[in-house]
Amino acid sequence: MTDHDAADAAKPASRRGRPPSTSLSRAKILEAARALIEREGAGALTLRRLGAELGANHTAVLRHFTGKDDIVLGLAEQLIAEVVDGFTPGETWRDTLTALARRLRTACLAHPTIAVLVAHRVSRRDSEFRGADVVVAALQEAGLEPRDRARYYRALVDTALAFASFEAATAALRKSAETEDEAAWQREYLLASPEKYPHLAVVAPYLADIDDEETFETITELLLDAVELRARRAVASSRSR
Amino acid sequence: MTDHDAADAAKPASRRGRPPSTSLSRAKILEAARALIEREGAGALTLRRLGAELGANHTAVLRHFTGKDDIVLGLAEQLIAEVVDGFTPGETWRDTLTALARRLRTACLAHPTIAVLVAHRVSRRDSEFRGADVVVAALQEAGLEPRDRARYYRALVDTALAFASFEAATAALRKSAETEDEAAWQREYLLASPEKYPHLAVVAPYLADIDDEETFETITELLLDAVELRARRAVASSRSR
DNA sequence: ACCTGAACACCGTTCAAGT
């Protein structure tokens, strides 16, 4: 009888045990965590909130991750994969390095709250190794010897990673709306006492025009200019030998 | 009678109200917060722990700060002041900029947990303006025009700030001992598959030798090399006019 | 003016009990 069956399905289940259709998975949990963070900020990532989002008990998640920190590390893997997956080197080694740096910045800005959460937790996995190989190959193409390739690899990658996560952090702060608006600090610089800070006062109007993107581009250009200069010297000295 | 007085003093005070000798202050609270963080990590900064440290109720602190966040901002002011106070410019503009960058790094490494906590909360106050004035003055001495002074100011300061706080973050992570030891990731790079990452494999042995300090120095040198190159061009073109 | 203690609305994690 359908009536009987319907009544059976509708009657409250016993207070413990497992409902039929929930069935969590690592992927589902990470997706829910990502959505939760992007919608309500890093502070909203809570086992209880996550459970509610998934329609499950807040402790059910602990069957798939060892704890909250393990979930954060899972988000880190996703972010770095987003940078490296589908990337193809450019025409010149400079193009390659510039494009990769921009992709890292873009990914961090697309998910600023996640970027802040995971910036310092990058577990050395496949995605990261693939990115590193691309960078080192570009420096080899520039004509640098192995030791310099290693030095400049660290200089370039650490700078891009540090700046991108730094920028994401301020973006995430603004998003959480606990702090003042974007242009506030530029206004403060314009108002800073010209008597006490005379050199600063001269350039303050220009400072207001420079955003994070221009700064990122400037840093990248400066670093690659210097690397190119040293590479040319290395090539020249190896030829003269 | 002394007996009576002694008995009076020893008898338990009524359960509410204010004991005679506590008397908190912003300075005392910040000092206790700093000590607590440096001893037991950022996670230990708790109103209840802070109250215990000060021998006071955990809510007493809220009479001097609007909340926990306000305490963190107070710590930020202290850190930036430590960088700028007592700094004197060097012989050349390059010396000045290099020394200031190193001071920032040193301060962040001396208090890594605090640096991480406050890195993105720098409220634009006197200490920061003083530092900015020194940097802009150095770039002026290099021979750059106002707009370039502004651009390179942002490039240099943002890089130093981002890298120093990034490095402090990993130092703080290691300190909290939730993660693996210092050399772990270098070992992983040495073990990365040479077939999948051939270019990386060649330089992996060199990578193991490069620490954060060398990387910081490399970044500073590269940036200042590039700035110097452009400054020389600017001076030359202004002379030819 | 400044501090206390109780209360409120939250956390992450553990674990026996269920299916």
Place this chain on the structure above:
DNA sequence: ACCTGAACACCGTTCAAGT
């Protein structure tokens, strides 16, 4: 194997009550 519900040991913040 996987989920639940209760419990435990914590949080930050508010507020009436005290001195």
